[in-house]
Amino acid sequence: MQCPKCHAMMRTYNRNGIQIEQCDGCRGIFLDYGELEALTRLEGQWSQPAP
Numbered sequence: 001m002q003c004p005k006c007h008a009m010m011r012t013y014n015r016n017g018i019q020i021e022q023c024d025g026c027r028g029i030f031l032d033y034g035e036l037e038a039l040t041r042l043e044g045q046w047s048q049p050a051p
Contacts, residue, residue, distance in 0.1 A: 003028060016042055 001010045001021060008025025018038050021030045031039075 004030070015039070018042075 003010050003023035006025045010021045010023050013020045018035050
């Protein structure tokens with residue numbers, strides 16, 4: 001996949017089941033629909049105090 005901004009190659013990373021694409025050139029991060037919300041939800045679960 002090519003970066004829509006600088007046209008360099010992009011790498012795909014899997015973070016907790018969420019696919020994140022990052023550009024090797026400009027280091028931009030690109031998310032598909034719903035992935036930002038999923039990352040936000042996971043962060044909220046991680047930062048909550050233990051019961």
